[in-house]
Amino acid sequence: MALVSGIFVLLLVICGFLAPVISPYPYDEPHYENAFQSSSWQFIMGTDDLGRDQFSRLLFSLRNALLVALGSQLVALIIGVALGAIAGFRGGWIDSAIMRIVDIMFAFPTFLFNIILVTVLGRGLFTIFLAIGLTSWAGIARLMRGQIMFLRSSEFVEAARAIGAKDGHIIAKYLLPNTLGPIIVSVVFGIPGAIWQESGLALIGMGLNPPMPSWGNLMGAGMSMAMGFPHLLLWPALTFALTLLAITFMGDGIQDALNPRSES
Amino acid sequence: MSELLVVKNLKKYFPRGKKSLKAVDNVSFTLGRGQILGLVGESGSGKSTLGRSILRLIEPDSGEIHFSGVDLRKLNREELRRMRRDMQIIFQDPLASLNPQMSIGEAIADPLHIHNIGNKENRRKKVLEMLDIVGIGRNFIDSFPYEFSGGQQQRVGLARALISNPKFIVCDEPVSALDVSIQAQIIALLLELREKFGLSYLFISHDLSVVRFISDFVAVLYLGRIVEMGPKEEIFANPLHPYTRAMIMTAPRIPRDGNPKKKYDVLQGEIPSPVDLPQGCRFKTRCPVYSSICDSCDPEFIEHRDGHWAACHNIVAEQKVMATAVR
Amino acid sequence: MADLLTVKNLRTCFHRPDGIVNAVNGISYSVGYGETLGIVGESGSGKSVSVLSLLKLLRSNARVESGEALLEGKDLLKLSKEEMRKVRGKEIAMIFQNPMTCLNPTYRIGRQMIEPLLWHKEADRTGASSIAVKLLQQAGIPEASSRFGDYPFQFSGGMRQRVMIAMALTCNPKLLIADEPTTALDVTVRSQILNLLQEMKAEYKMSVIIITHDFGIATNFCDKLIVMYAGRIVESAPTVSFVLKPQHPYSKGLLRSTLDIDLNGEKLKPIPGNPPSLINLPSGCAFHPRCEHCTEKCRNEIPELKQIDDQHSVACHMLQEITSV
Numbered sequence: 001m002a003l004v005s006g007i008f009v010l011l012l013v014i015c016g017f018l019a020p021v022i023s024p025y026p027y028d029e030p031h032y033e034n035a036f037q038s039s040s041w042q043f044i045m046g047t048d049d050l051g052r053d054q055f056s057r058l059l060f061s062l063r064n065a066l067l068v069a070l071g072s073q074l075v076a077l078i079i080g081v082a083l084g085a086i087a088g089f090r091g092g093w094i095d096s097a098i099m100r101i102v103d104i105m106f107a108f109p110t111f112l113f114n115i116i117l118v119t120v121l122g123r124g125l126f127t128i129f130l131a132i133g134l135t136s137w138a139g140i141a142r143l144m145r146g147q148i149m150f151l152r153s154s155e156f157v158e159a160a161r162a163i164g165a166k167d168g169h170i171i172a173k174y175l176l177p178n179t180l181g182p183i184i185v186s187v188v189f190g191i192p193g194a195i196w197q198e199s200g201l202a203l204i205g206m207g208l209n210p211p212m213p214s215w216g217n218l219m220g221a222g223m224s225m226a227m228g229f230p231h232l233l234l235w236p237a238l239t240f241a242l243t244l245l246a247i248t249f250m251g252d253g254i255q256d257a258l259n260p261r262s263e264s
Numbered sequence: 265m266s267e268l269l270v271v272k273n274l275k276k277y278f279p280r281g282k283k284s285l286k287a288v289d290n291v292s293f294t295l296g297r298g299q300i301l302g303l304v305g306e307s308g309s310g311k312s313t314l315g316r317s318i319l320r321l322i323e324p325d326s327g328e329i330h331f332s333g334v335d336l337r338k339l340n341r342e343e344l345r346r347m348r349r350d351m352q353i354i355f356q357d358p359l360a361s362l363n364p365q366m367s368i369g370e371a372i373a374d375p376l377h378i379h380n381i382g383n384k385e386n387r388r389k390k391v392l393e394m395l396d397i398v399g400i401g402r403n404f405i406d407s408f409p410y411e412f413s414g415g416q417q418q419r420v421g422l423a424r425a426l427i428s429n430p431k432f433i434v435c436d437e438p439v440s441a442l443d444v445s446i447q448a449q450i451i452a453l454l455l456e457l458r459e460k461f462g463l464s465y466l467f468i469s470h471d472l473s474v475v476r477f478i479s480d481f482v483a484v485l486y487l488g489r490i491v492e493m494g495p496k497e498e499i500f501a502n503p504l505h506p507y508t509r510a511m512i513m514t515a516p517r518i519p520r521d522g523n524p525k526k527k528y529d530v531l532q533g534e535i536p537s538p539v540d541l542p543q544g545c546r547f548k549t550r551c552p553v554y555s556s557i558c559d560s561c562d563p564e565f566i567e568h569r570d571g572h573w574a575a576c577h578n579i580v581a582e583q584k585v586m587a588t589a590v591r
Numbered sequence: 592m593a594d595l596l597t598v599k600n601l602r603t604c605f606h607r608p609d610g611i612v613n614a615v616n617g618i619s620y621s622v623g624y625g626e627t628l629g630i631v632g633e634s635g636s637g638k639s640v641s642v643l644s645l646l647k648l649l650r651s652n653a654r655v656e657s658g659e660a661l662l663e664g665k666d667l668l669k670l671s672k673e674e675m676r677k678v679r680g681k682e683i684a685m686i687f688q689n690p691m692t693c694l695n696p697t698y699r700i701g702r703q704m705i706e707p708l709l710w711h712k713e714a715d716r717t718g719a720s721s722i723a724v725k726l727l728q729q730a731g732i733p734e735a736s737s738r739f740g741d742y743p744f745q746f747s748g749g750m751r752q753r754v755m756i757a758m759a760l761t762c763n764p765k766l767l768i769a770d771e772p773t774t775a776l777d778v779t780v781r782s783q784i785l786n787l788l789q790e791m792k793a794e795y796k797m798s799v800i801i802i803t804h805d806f807g808i809a810t811n812f813c814d815k816l817i818v819m820y821a822g823r824i825v826e827s828a829p830t831v832s833f834v835l836k837p838q839h840p841y842s843k844g845l846l847r848s849t850l851d852i853d854l855n856g857e858k859l860k861p862i863p864g865n866p867p868s869l870i871n872l873p874s875g876c877a878f879h880p881r882c883e884h885c886t887e888k889c890r891n892e893i894p895e896l897k898q899i900d901d902q903h904s905v906a907c908h909m910l911q912e913i914t915s916v
Contacts (some may be wrong), residue, residue: 027481162321415865445862472852473852518811
């Protein structure tokens with residue numbers, strides 16, 4: 001299951017990156033005479049109100065979604081790993097302070113926060129990275145801290161101290177490499193969440209600027225026209241759901257593969 | 265004569281609520297160059313804590329540790345770190361002591377990196393030499409710890425400990441987790457290395473037979489305190505403390521004369537909790553020669569014979585009483 | 592008189608993704624009534640797997656490929672799950688190495704002890720409780736009736752092992768299997784447990800199989816020994832005969848590697864090399880890469896167990912040479 005999903009996701013990623021190359025039409029090219037068409041040979045997934053090819057728009061929205069996902073996860077990763085490692089390694093009041101901030105982040109209504117950030121920073125790909133990244137680092141931080149605390153007391157870390165290693169050396173060569181597994185898994189599982197958030201923002205009009213397509217605004221537009229033209233909602237929603245599902249299954253598979261103790 | 269290691273009145277207590285766990289309770293001993301001190305104790309005796317406290321991997325609460333003339337407790341973090349080149353440790357669980365993400369070549373070379381010894385080329389050369397010395401094929405240099413057996417992992421641990429040219433190695437139950445035939449290999453290797461490099465060991469074990477074989481001197485640890493110490497042969501020929509005697513007498517032996525022993529001598533009574541030590545002598549709950557004086561005060565550690573020390577009120581009376589008391 | 596347990600040609604394999612592990616490669620032995628058999632070997636010898644096979648306590652990827660194990664005429668290997676459950680605890684009881692992990696920490700020990708009695712319908716609740724308390728007393732637990740209601744964490748390691756032994760004896764089994772019963776215990780506690788096993792064995796007229804790597808224990812406690820290496824029996828003998836005249840190079844090597852507290856100054860002669868991989872067993876005699884007497888025949892042919900003396904059997908091609916050495 002995980003393997004199939006993995007291959008599917010890989011295909012999606014390739015499509016997404018090659019979007020400008022493989023999409024039959026530019027995403028913003030209107031074909032007024034062909035507006036509101038459902039699937040045909042000319043327009044595989046039909047057209048929208050301005051006659052833009054849905055398939056092309058989907059490809060581009062896939063691309064944007066992936067960019068947002070990866071970008072935001074990168075932001076979350078950097079912040080989460082840094083704060084989590086410091087908290088786990090140092091302990092004491094630093095640990096308490098950081099963990100309280102983490103607790104606050106968890107309690108926060110992230111979506112609201114995202115809206116605020118986008119309003120303040122303006123719309124655009126980069127600010128969306130930042131907004132989503134700034135609200136999703138907490139999980140990684142907590143995970144990292146737990147890992148570091150656990151590893152800190154393991155015998156090979158004691159052995160490292162015994163041969164005279166400095167703290168920095170211990171963190172870099174003994175702790176971090178051993179935390180990679182769960183962190184990677186966490187990031188992979190975070191991707192669907194990020195895409196979801198971005199789509200949510202787009203749905204309410206706070207996402208990427210039109211005519212730049214995103215799943216969110218495709219679905220939003222589709223919802224309002226669903227009664228007359230179901231294909232405008234069907235394709236975006238279907239592909240959205242399948243993609244998120246596939247990423248989740250893939251993440252599951254990675255988790256099992258990386259966990260040396262899980263036996264089938 | 266300048267001793268390599270002098271430990272005086274070392275203490276390490278762990279707080280447990282209002283009480284404290286007296287893991288290391290006033291331990292003193294000395295160790296010369298090229299000598300092996302065997303430290304025998306059961307679980308709860310504090311032997312692992314003692315080994316680590318000497319190296320300041322666990323910070324002792326009080327006492328003195330003089331290594332090569334330097335007072336270890338007075339060193340700051342950086343000085344201590346650099347001192348670690350000369351004093352090393354090998355562990356009971358060899359796999360757990362190796363970083364799963366580092367190849368054995370990287371692990372063995374790490375001390376050289378850390379202390380800035382040599383450069384890239386001659387570090388690799390040194391690692392290969394080390395592999396030869398400990399008996400691991402050179403072609404394994406890029407393999408990872410999980411690919412090796414327990415005995416080989418322990419050899420890797422040894423190589424890592426030796427590469428910085430230490431004078432002293434704490435061996436914390438290094439063979440307890442290994443198969444019998446491999447134990448023998450590792451013990452033989454340790455002795456060979458001692459000869460070759462003039463090393464000193466603090467050899468910690470619960471196994472009297474191994475300790476008897478490898479040590480020059482023996483110290484017996486009971487609930488955080490050394491109850492007997494002396495040259496190996498003296499200890500085994502004339503054990504003074506009832507605990508030492510009991511351990512020696514109750515150890516199962518292969519009946520090479522063809523007369524198996526169907527019933528063993530045993531030590532009666534229960535071992536007290538290290539958090540709740542009894543008044544007076546801590547061995548009194550199991551002691552075959554217990555008398556009323558053992559309730560009132562802790563016996564002093566006195567030199568009874570040349571170099572042979574013991575802490576017990578009833579040593580003189582022992583010889584006759586032991587035979588009947590241990591059933 | 593017939594034997595209590597007769598095992599013939601037991602073969603057990605594990606099916607792992609990287610290959611088939613031949614854990615037990617055709618072993619045969621017997622245990623008489625009131626007899627104590629010692630199975631001696633190191634890790635990977637197959638000693639634990641061989642007895643777990645008898646009780647169907649193996650993991651799901653293990654398979655008993657062939658053989659029979661007759662307990663008073665009944666083949667254990669051919670029993671159904673339900674029939675096996677009736678045997679476990681009642682006819683054959685087992686105690687394990689680590690008493691800490693074998694007792695359920697959330698139940699009082701009294702409750703855990705009466706469970707087998709209730710399952711096998713040996714007694715009702717009250718009757719079972721008094722049997723259990725009596726056993727605890729016999730096992731040397733002071734104030735047994737009050738300790739009956741204690742939890743496992745309230746006992747020390749040695750005490751827990753006594754509780755395990757008492758538990759194993761509740762239904763008066765004919766055979767007790769002890770897998771490294773003293774390895775996890777302190778040195779001064781080991782002798783106590785061994786004495787207890789001896790007493791219980793005599794009192795309840797049981798046969799005992801004890802698995803151990805410790806020759807000190809095996810050679811004193813057992814009536815006869817089998818030495819296992821890479822899933823096969825390499826030597827089998829009454830204990831006295833084994834101690835006085837060990838035959839197989841591996842047995843001799845092990846005895847030489849075992850440091851005896853009384854012997855000192857003897858040069859240690861370890862067995863060179865490492866135990867073999869059970870997926871890729873060496874050809875011929877599995878011990879040949881480490882044996883100083885190895886010849887061409889040893890590399891090619893697997894030696895069979897041959898009787899050389901009264902009940903003393905050895906699996907080695909070089910017997911003639913060795914016995915004369």
